[in-house]
Each structure stands twice: as structure tokens, then as C-alpha cells.
Amino acid sequence: MLTINLKKLQLEQGDSLLDVGCGEGRHVIHACLEYNVLGIGVDLSLRDLHIANERFAPFANYNTNCHFSLQQTDATHLPFADNSFDKIICSEVLEHIENYIGVLQEIKRVLKPNGILGVSVPRAWPEKICWKLSDEYHQVEGGHIRIFDAQRLRKDIEALGFTFTHRYWAHALHSPFWWLKCLWWKSQDSSRIIKMYHRLLVWDLMQKPWITQTLEKILNPVLGKSVVMHFKKRDIYGFESPKVSGKLLTQRLRNRIMEVLSIYADDECWTHLGTDEVINQWGDFVDDVRIPLYVEPVFSTNERENLLAFHNLWVEFCDNTPQILPPLETLKKTIEWKQLQTEAIDLLAVFNLRGKFDEDVEID
Numbered sequence: 001m002l003t004i005n006l007k008k009l010q011l012e013q014g015d016s017l018l019d020v021g022c023g024e025g026r027h028v029i030h031a032c033l034e035y036n037v038l039g040i041g042v043d044l045s046l047r048d049l050h051i052a053n054e055r056f057a058p059f060a061n062y063n064t065n066c067h068f069s070l071q072q073t074d075a076t077h078l079p080f081a082d083n084s085f086d087k088i089i090c091s092e093v094l095e096h097i098e099n100y101i102g103v104l105q106e107i108k109r110v111l112k113p114n115g116i117l118g119v120s121v122p123r124a125w126p127e128k129i130c131w132k133l134s135d136e137y138h139q140v141e142g143g144h145i146r147i148f149d150a151q152r153l154r155k156d157i158e159a160l161g162f163t164f165t166h167r168y169w170a171h172a173l174h175s176p177f178w179w180l181k182c183l184w185w186k187s188q189d190s191s192r193i194i195k196m197y198h199r200l201l202v203w204d205l206m207q208k209p210w211i212t213q214t215l216e217k218i219l220n221p222v223l224g225k226s227v228v229m230h231f232k233k234r235d236i237y238g239f240e241s242p243k244v245s246g247k248l249l250t251q252r253l254r255n256r257i258m259e260v261l262s263i264y265a266d267d268e269c270w271t272h273l274g275t276d277e278v279i280n281q282w283g284d285f286v287d288d289v290r291i292p293l294y295v296e297p298v299f300s301t302n303e304r305e306n307l308l309a310f311h312n313l314w315v316e317f318c319d320n321t322p323q324i325l326p327p328l329e330t331l332k333k334t335i336e337w338k339q340l341q342t343e344a345i346d347l348l349a350v351f352n353l354r355g356k357f358d359e360d361v362e363i364d
Contacts, residue, residue: 001205002027003091003170003226004118011035013065015086018042020075020107021093025052028089032066033059037087039066042073076102080110091120092226094153095144101156108160113235117162120228121148126175127225133182150227159263162231169224172216177201178225250298251357256285257307258351264344275325282314297363303350310347313340 004027011017013036019028022041029052032039043049049070056068073079075090076099088111094100111117127147130137138144154164177197184191204212234256260281286294286307294304317340331337357363 001171002030003120004089004228005168006031006035008166008168008230009087009089009116009118011037011087013037016040016084018078018080018085018088018110020078020088020090020103021096022052022070022089023048023092025055025070027091028052029056029059029068031089032056032068033063036063036065037067039068040085041068041070042075042078043070044072044074046072076106078106078110082109083112084110086112086115088115088117091118091228092122094119095121095146095148096142098145100146101160104157104160108162108233111233113233115233116165117157117231117233118228119153119157119231120170120226121150121153123169123224123227124149126178126223130178130182133179134185136185137178137182148227150229154229157229157231158259161234163234165230165232167227167229169220169227171225172219172223173201173204173212175223175225245362246293247298247362248359250293251363252359253285253290253293254298254351255356255359258348258356260285261344261348261351264341265348275328275331278328278331279318279321279325282311283318286311286314298357300354303354306347306350310343313343 006027009031011031015035015037017028017031017037017039019025019031019039019041022028022043023045025041025048028039028041031037041049041052043052049072052070060068071079075093075097088107090103090107094103097103107117122144124147127144131147150167154167158164177194180191180194180197181188184194188194200212203209204216263278263281291308291311294307296304299307317336320336325331
């Protein structure tokens with residue numbers, strides 16, 4: 001049973017794929033066998049990795065075009081070099097981890113520029129019902145420690161340097177099943193209705209009858225237990241896109257600048273980021289090398305003048321910031337940050353007069 005649609009991950013033969021929190025291997029095994037990729041699954045549970053290995057073993061000699069490996073590791077400290085993977089999956093993992101931002105930062109580090117990330121978490125409202133019906137559901141060892149708001153999670157991921165591409169939902173037929181399990185948590189093993197529902201789900205999984213497959217597709221947008229989002233890691237320099245013109249690259253950089261200003265303008269957007277990452281985001285897109293590129297027609301005269309003024313203020317702010325950076329909560333209270341934030345809001349308003357530009361078509 002796959003949560004992330006591998007077709008939407010745009011897998012190609014020979015791609016390097018990392019499955020973060022692979023569990024018993026459902027995604028990484030399927031991807032290896034169907035798309036002939038170099039698939040690596042990592043998980044903290046040695047038991048789950050043994051099961052994953054056993055599940056792949058019968059296929060190992062039948063498909064010599066794929067490469068499959070597993071490794072026990074902590075997702076907040078991935079043992080891979082920067083820019084190692086073409087595609088990354090992180091399915092039903094983040095809700096279990098305290099430092100989920102640390103996991104996302106590691107994913108960003110090891111994903112190649114323009115690489116694709118597929119993330120899924122339990123959908124908020126079906127999850128809330130489970131929590132309401134049973135404390136044991138989320139208080140078991142290794143259970144869910146948070147209920148994600150999908151929009152909040154999307155902003156967290158975008159703030160790290162990803163572009164959101166699309167969203168969908170999965171496993172609508174599983175939501176009522178888990179509600180029933182939570183309702184009769186202590187007696188679920190002997191519950192007749194739960195056993196009958198489980199047989200229905202197994203039948204759907206094994207036989208894929210049109211009636212349940214069609215019903216789930218219809219119900220997923222309303223009742224789907226999981227929300228899935230796909231992102232692309234931004235390549236701010238365009239090194240991976242040699243066919244992109246200078247003008248089009250400047251349009252993309254202008255959009256990234258607007259996104260950084262949005263983060264500066266909204267405290268909630270950078271609650272989970274480190275102080276250095278918040279401060280340095282501006283410098284990733286505006287410096288002495290790029291400023292000469294920011295001219296008409298992509299940047300209006302008004303935009304350029306206000307951008308330069310803000311940049312000078314940001315440089316002054318950085319020069320006056322202690323070498324040992326304070327915590328974010330301390331930074332937010334300083335007069336200097338509040339001034340910088342006010343100017344960011346004003347500059348964003350200037351950019352919003354023309355809005356974001358198309359990233360694939362040059363403006364006139």
C-alpha cells in the first residue's frame with residue numbers, strides 16, 4: 001500500500017532515491033523494482049529494516065537493473081554527502097519525530113538542486129478524531145507526537161528552500177477503520193466489525209476491485225487519512241538548468257527574494273528555523289555579484305531602489321549582530337530586528353504591486 005504516488009515523483013531509470021524512515025520498505029522496494037533506481041532506505045528501527053530486507057530478498061535475483069540497500073540511522077543526521085540524491089521520500093515519518101525541522105534540513109542537504117521531495121503526514125481532521133477517541137493511539141511508544149496542519153508544514157518546507165508543486169490525499173477507506181480501532185482500542189483484537197473491515201481493506205489491497213478503487217479516489221479529497229505534498233529543491237544559481245536564460249533566471253531570483261521577504265515579515269514562518277538561517281536567507285539571493293542583475297525590465301526602478309536600501313540596512317544589521325548569535329526569541333525582541341522587519345514588510349508591498357513572475361516564460 002503506497003501513500004506517495006511514485007509517478008508524481010517522476011522517477012527515471014538510474015535515479016538515486018532515498019526513503020527517509022522507510023519502515024518495512026513499502027515505497028523503496030516498489031520504486032526499485034518498478035523504476036530500476038538506486039534505492040536506499042534508512043530507518044531507526046532495526047526490526048523494520050530486517051523485515052524490509054526479507055521482503056526484497058525474493059526479488060533480488062529477478063531484477064539486476066535495480067540497486068537496493070538499507071541502513072540504520074537517525075534521520076536528523078543522515079550519513080550521506082551533500083547533493084547526493086535525485087529524489088527523496090519521507091512518508092508518515094515527521095509526525096513521530098520531535099525535531100522534524102532537523103529532518104527536513106537534512107533532506108534539503110542531501111537532495112540535489114532541482115531534486116524532488118515527496119512528503120506525507122496524517123491529515124489533521126481524521127487524526128484529531130483518532131486522538132479524541134483514544135489516548136493510547138498516540139501515547140504508545142513511537143506513536144504520533146503531533147497533529148500537523150498541512151499549510152503550516154508546507155510553509156516550513158518552503159522556508160527551507162523548496163518550491164511547492166502539488167498536493168493530494170490518500171487512504172480514504174482507512175480513516176473509518178482507524179476510528180473504529182480507536183473507539184474499541186482495548187478490545188480491537190476481538191471486535192467483529194474491525195475484523196470485517198480489515199478483511200475489506202486486505203481484499204482491496206490484494207484484488208484492487210474497481211468498486212473500492214473508484215470509491216477511494218472519489219473520497220480521498222474529503223476523507224483521505226494522509227495528505228501528500230511534493231516539492232522541488234530550488235537551485236538559486238541555475239547551475240542545473242543550462243538552458244535557462246539570464247532574464248528567466250533573474251525572474252526566478254526575484255520570486256525567491258519575495259519569498260524571503262515574506263518569511264521576514266511573518267514571525268510564524270521562521271519559528272522553527274535557526275537564527276543564522278533566518279538572517280542569512282537574504283544574503284543567499286542579494287549580494288554584490290547579483291545586485292547588478294537586478295535591473296529593468298525584471299526589477300522596476302522603484303523595486304531596485306527600495307531593494308538597495310533594504311540591503312544596506314540588512315548589512316548594517318549583520319555587522320552589529322554578535323558573533324555568537326542569540327536565540328530567535330531574543331532576536332525578535334530587539335529594536336534592530338523590528339526595524340528590519342518593518343522595512344521587509346514595506347519592500348514586500350513594493351514587489352507585490354507587480355506580483356510574482358512566471359518562472360518558465362520570459363516577461364516582455
